[in-house]
Amino acid sequence: MxxxxxxxxxxxxxxxxxxxxxxxxxxxxxxxxxxxxxxxxxxxxxxxxxxxxxxxxxxxxxxxxxxxxxxxxxxxxxxxxxxxxxxxxxxxxxxxxxxxxxxxxxxxxxxxxxxxxxxxxxxxHNFLMLPSYDRLKTDLESRLIGPVDTFEANWQFPLAPLRSGPFNLWMLREPENLLFELGPHLFSFVADLFGELKEIQVAFRNPITLPGGVTHFQSWRVSGIAGNTSVTLNLSLVEGADNRSVRLRGLGALAEYNFAEDTYRREMAPSGDIVIGPLSRQLSLASQSISAGAGNAIRQLKSLNGLAPYGLSIQRAVDRFYAVFTDNAPMDQRLSAGLGAKTIAMIEDTLAAARPKLVAPKKNETEAPPRNGKTILVIGGTGFIGRALVNVLFRKGYEVCVLSRGSGGGMGRDDGRISIVTGDLKSDEDLCTAMQGVDGVFHLAKATENSWDGYLENDVKVTRRIGEACIAVGVQRLVYTGTIDSYDASRSDRPINEATSFDHDLERRNLYARSKAKCEVELKKLEREKNLPLVIARPGIVIGEGGPLQHWGIAMWRDATTCKLWGDGDNMMPFVLVDDVADGLVLAYEHENAVGESFNLIGDPMLSSRDYFDAISEANGVTIRARPTPIWTYFVVDIFKYVLKRYLAKKQGLTKPSYRDWKSRAQLSPYQNEKAKTVLGWRPEEDEAVFIRRGIAAANLFGITNDNSEK
The missing domain is CATH 3.40.50.720 (NAD(P)-binding Rossmann-like Domain)
Known part of the structure; x- marks a missing residue:
């Protein structure tokens, strides 16, 4: 150095x-x-x-x-x-x-x-730093656009945690937090271009009440005046097409800046006659789009997607900031503390106008059932399946403790029947303390890492620690949730059940499947060597209320209505309702013959991927464009990316592409669920119409409420 x-x-x-x-x-x-x-x-x-x-x-x-x-x-x-x-x-x-x-x-x-x-x-404020925004500002400064009559900024981009968690994120704890988290993307444009916003008015749509009683409005419209410019800011977090853009109408031209894609288009009145004019205008717009698209594609390819718009915005911000140190350059206004303060001042004024309409948190606690005298600790209880499990345990009379690093997203009850225990999964002391007085433990937590070392540290080692803590404290039973992704599901002629071995070459499978399998190995070792009372459950593709629309176990998503199927999409998929999974997990804890066993919690075969998307389209009045895609195309693209990362970017620790891994994502193998039914008495939903209603129609996958009246 x-x-x-x-x-x-x-x-x-x-x-x-x-x-x-x-x-x-x-x-x-x-x-x-x-x-x-x-x-x-x-x-x-x-x-x-x-x-x-x-x-x-x-x-x-x-x-x-x-x-x-x-x-x-x-x-x-x-x-x-x-x-x-x-x-x-x-x-x-x-x-x-x-x-x-x-x-x-x-x-x-x-x-x-x-x-x-x-x-x-x-x-x-990243999106102030992209090259396309520079071009917009240049056109404003050169008077090509002229004085701005109207200005519109849009952040219309789905926020999945509002519907499927985790609900303990800071931005979901209070109704105002969403505006502090996402509002700066929009208000910083106003601060940079106009300085301040006055005469603020706020309207809301699409309310959603999260577990714990916090009501958020998923759609905000903020309007006001900035100088002589009418300003509208649209914030929408329901599922739908991605629209993150700025639009201006000036006296000289129209301008549009798409900050999700780093593109800029300026539209001016044509100088030609009524025949040539419209054509030349469209040719100009097309030329601008082609130029921007080609430039972005080349840059992203050269940087291996490291300089896609989001990464490029951070890169340029960091470059400009450190130029102040290395080149004695003046601080770019867009990075200045002054602009940051103006942005927050406008958010404060907006919240002052909005607060009379915001809904105060309100807990609606159901009457508690009689206690059964047992206490359960749930690790990973704030997630999609975890919340359903906690609710089932509560209804069956258990005292439930949820181990969480944060607040638990409002899951706790005032009567203490559901309580939140804060702790670190990497701390043996925290784990043992949380398990004191506990009869059983459910481990549903999972890691999301981008390297095998990360999974070893934050998933495999954590899972072993949990098993060792259960032994040290004397917990009666540990129920661990693995994944069906660890199987080789690439062959349609080979059914899968609990006796089926995992993929023989897990090192070439995706990191998540590999890590969950390794977790099972570590727990089974503790079972053999130290008598850990273990039950393993492997849920299928879980759907239902609180689950994500863009489930990557079903397809590769591009946006809320566009995806690529894993293969042709005609084979039956291992779907299961979240409530049925929760019931199966509780049975795995309660049944005396479950210890030492594993159970695949998969519903009866009812729907293919195509059937699933047809049902979504029917229930929500929107066409889902789910394109059948040959598996080999994913494999070829994966090889290409691997070569670039390995030999051009010199990255280490990469997983070699595996055709079988991609075929397994299509879940071509049929799954059998007789063991869970026979041993546990598990009864997943058998009626297809009811399954579709519970798992799709009533799941509010897009986040749009029936009452869309403005408030």
Whole structure:
């Protein structure tokens, strides 16, 4: 590291951290040297991947080590202000993901504190940084568009956690949080182009009440005046076509900036006559679209998709921010603390106008059934299947504890019959403490990683820890949920049941299937060697209320109504209702002959993928474009990507493409469910019409409510 190199740390090792790490890696005279996260494993994973020598589990420790010149704040929004204050007070610069803070007063105080301490503060509103937005601003400055009469910004993009969880995310805890999380994407355009928004009015649609009583409106329309410009901001989170765009009508031209795709089109009145004019206008629009599309495709190919619009926006923001250090360049207004403060001030004004209409959280607790005297711990209880399981256990009289890193998304009951226990799955002490006084444990948690090392650390090792804690405390039974993805389901002539071995070459299967199989191996070893009372359940493709529309076990999705089938889509799929899975899990815990056994919880064969999409179309009045796609095409594309990553990008630890893995995604093998029915007395739904009603028609997959009147 040279003397002029800027040493950078990341505070937070979640999803966005890898995007920032990639951007730092590409930026000259900047080096990632530290990663900090409450989860040491998560921090270590990012640090190892990018060669950062220091790992910390507290901000104070990272600051005290004096190894960084700047820290990227990538924590949940409610932690931004406190973290930024500590960083700035320590004489370290900060680059903060939006929102800057949760009040404009905090933003201004942090800006002043940075000036007093002689450090830099940048705020990343990514979509202000794309090349297409530069072209829009150039056209405004050159007066081609002219004074803007109307301005519209749209964030119309599905937010699946509103319907299928996890519901303990910060942005879902209060009705206002959605606007702080997503609103900066839209309000930052207003702050950059016009300065402020006045005469604000707010309308809502599509309310949804989450478990725990918090009601969110999935569609917001904010209108107001910015100077002489009429402004409309549309925020819609229901399933539907992706529309993340800015549209302007000026006195000289129309302009559209699509920030999801980094494209820009300007439409001006044609100079030709009424015959040639319309043609030349359309040719101009087509030319602009082709040019933008070709340029983006070439850039994404060269960067192996690392500089797709989202990644490119972060890259350009990081480049511009560090140019202030390395080139003594002025701070780009779009990254400035001042713009961040203006953005939050407009959100505050919008919430002031909206609050009379927002619904206060209200718990609607059903009457508790009689206690059965047993207590169950559910790990992974805030997810789709976990919530259904907790409800079944509660109805059967169990005391239920849900182990969660966060608040539990409002699952707890005031009477204590369902309680939330906070803890870290990587802490033996936390696990044993959570299991004290518990009769049984359900382990439904799963990891989502992009490397085998990540799965080993955050899934396999965690699962073994849970099994060892069950033994140490003396839990009567552990029910673990594996996955049918670990089977080789590539042959239509070979039925699968519990006696079927997993794929013989799991190392070439997708990481999730491989990891879940490895978890089972570790638990069975504990069963043999230390008498762990174990039951394994492997649910099929689970559908129902609270589940995702865009389920990747069924198809490869492009948006809410467009997907590619795994194959021709004519074979019967292993669908199962979420409520039936929950019932099966409880039976696996209760039945005396279940210990030492495994059960595939799969419904009776009823629907193919095509049948499923036909049912969705019928129930929701929209055509799902589900295109049959030969399996070999996925395999060929996978080989191509592997070659580029392995030999061009020099990435290590990649899984070699497997044709059988892709065929298995089509679930070509028929599944048998007789064992669960015979041994456990499990009775999944047998009536196809009822199955469709419960799993599809009544599941509210698109998030659109019946009452769409504006409030």
């Amino acid at each position: 040279t003397k002029s190199t800027i040493r950078v740390g990341l505070l937070g090792a979640g999803y966005i951290s890898s995007w920032h790490a990639d951007a730092i890696k590409r930026t000259r005279n900047v080096e990632l040297v530290a990663v900090c996260d409450l989860s040491k494993g998560a921090a270590q994973s990012i640090a190892d991947r990018y060669g950062a020598p220091h790992v910390f589990t507290s901000l104070e420790a990272m600051l005290n080590a004096k190894v960084v010149d700047c820290i990227h704040v990538l924590t949940p929004p409610n932690l931004h202000a406190d973290a930024a204050e500590k960083i700035i007070s320590a004489g370290v610069s900060a680059f903060i993901e939006k929102p800057f803070a949760l009040t404009s007063q905090e933003c201004r105080r942090l800006e002043q504190l940075a000036d007093q301490n002689g450090v830099k503060v940048g705020v990343n």
